[in-house]
Amino acid sequence: MNDAPPNDAPAAGDNLPPPGRVTLIQIFSAFLLIGATSVGGGVVAYLRSSLVVKHRWIDDPTFVQMLSISQTLPGLNATNMAILVGDRLRGVPGALVAIVAICLPGGLIMFQVGMAYGLHSEKPFVTAMFQGIAAAAVGLVLAVTVQLGQKSLKYRDDLIFVALTVIGVNVFHLSVLYVLLGVGAFAVWWRRPRPDQKEPLL
Amino acid sequence: MNPQLLELIAVFGYLSLLTVGGGMAAFPELKTLTVDVHHWVTAQELIHFYSVGQMAPGPNMMMVTAIGERVAGVLGALVVVIAFFMPTGLITFGVGRLWVKLEGWPWRDAIQHGLAPVSVGLILAGSISMAKEVLADGLAIAIAAAVLGLLLRTRINPALLILCGALIGAIAFVCR
Numbered sequence: 170m171n172d173a174p175p176n177d178a179p180a181a182g183d184n185l186p187p188p189g190r191v192t193l194i195q196i197f198s199a200f201l202l203i204g205a206t207s208v209g210g211g212v213v214a215y216l217r218s219s220l221v222v223k224h225r226w227i228d229d230p231t232f233v234q235m236l237s238i239s240q241t242l243p244g245l246n247a248t249n250m251a252i253l254v255g256d257r258l259r260g261v262p263g264a265l266v267a268i269v270a271i272c273l274p275g276g277l278i279m280f281q282v283g284m285a286y287g288l289h290s291e292k293p294f295v296t297a298m299f300q301g302i303a304a305a306a307v308g309l310v311l312a313v314t315v316q317l318g319q320k321s322l323k324y325r326d327d328l329i330f331v332a333l334t335v336i337g338v339n340v341f342h343l344s345v346l347y348v349l350l351g352v353g354a355f356a357v358w359w360r361r362p363r364p365d366q367k368e369p370l371l
Numbered sequence: 372m373n374p375q376l377l378e379l380i381a382v383f384g385y386l387s388l389l390t391v392g393g394g395m396a397a398f399p400e401l402k403t404l405t406v407d408v409h410h411w412v413t414a415q416e417l418i419h420f421y422s423v424g425q426m427a428p429g430p431n432m433m434m435v436t437a438i439g440e441r442v443a444g445v446l447g448a449l450v451v452v453i454a455f456f457m458p459t460g461l462i463t464f465g466v467g468r469l470w471v472k473l474e475g476w477p478w479r480d481a482i483q484h485g486l487a488p489v490s491v492g493l494i495l496a497g498s499i500s501m502a503k504e505v506l507a508d509g510l511a512i513a514i515a516a517a518v519l520g521l522l523l524r525t526r527i528n529p530a531l532l533i534l535c536g537a538l539i540g541a542i543a544f545v546c547r
Contacts, residue, residue, distance in 0.1 A: 209530035244459030275429030283437030301540020304511035306422035308518025327488035334492025357485030362477030
């Protein structure tokens with residue numbers, strides 16, 4: 170996930186189409202293409218190269234701001250971005266078209282997988298293959314976690330909240346909802362607005 | 372209406388709200404609800420769907436359609452996707468429009484900075500609970516460690532590595 174802006178990206182306010190000029194069909198095809206080609210995660214990089222670089226529908230500062238909203242709110246980055254960009258370009262219909270298009274290819278594939286799985290899952294050869302896939306996927310989710318941590322943990326005491334969350338879910342087996350609300354509220358309170366007080370950066 | 376469809380809507384609508392930081396954040400709850408409470412899939416099926424889903428393009432939780440399919444066919448898949456993406460979709464839509472107006476609001480930064488480590492923690496917790504199910508033998512541990520190392524050191528496509536995992540699993544089966 171390389172989000173560093175190359176030189177061909179438009180600068181702020183540089184010849185972007187005014188809202189309403191992009192058609193729903195254009196939005197649909199752009200997000201369908203992202204939904205069909207973003208294999209192997211890193212959908213953020215695909216979004217940026219399509220929306221910012223290729224189509225010039227939004228500029229980099231807007232993209233970064235939308236991404237930070239997407240990451241803070243519940244929901245996947247890919248679908249949250251689709252809604253924010255779609256809304257920006259064409260309001261409610263734009264947001265709907267964008268989220269449907271980005272989900273469609275992967276959804277159809279996984280639907281097929283669900284059907285095929287029912288037919289073949291009893292075969293030991295298939296199970297053995299799935300065990301290899303699952304082991305590799307564990308490596309992937311751990312790598313994604315490490316990368317997210319490197320990007321979004323800014324303060325030393327952030328580690329306290331990471332630890333509290335993991336202990337709540339994995340040791341005490343509390344519901345994710347309670348951990349999210351409890352530790353989340355504590356962490357937000359910890360970072361509450363205080364006049365001119367800066368935490369030391371890592 | 373098939374009562375299972377209502378249960379699917381309730382479960383996936385609820386899970387939707389837990390995906391702070393990514394789909395993996397909801398994984399422990401996803402397992403509890405779909406495997407232990409409703410018995411829609413086995414733990415192994417869930418892990419397999421999730422893992423294969425990492426190779427599919429687009430948002431990395433499209434595997435929810437596979438669960439919906441297993442429970443109630445096409446309608447199940449459709450219902451699950453809508454339930455899983457609508458609640459967070461509406462929140463994002465609303466907050467997205469408000470966000471710029473919240474520019475000077477001091478709590479905006481507090482929420483953003485406060486939730487960042489919690490979302491990392493939730494993703495880590497989800498990864499740990501998945502790892503506990505999957506890493507049962509030396510081969511699985513070796514594959515996971517190799518993939519982790521390669522992804523952190525190189526820019527190789529993760530889908531390719533998962534495909535390699537399938538290949539290694541198949542070879543191990545033939546050699547056994």
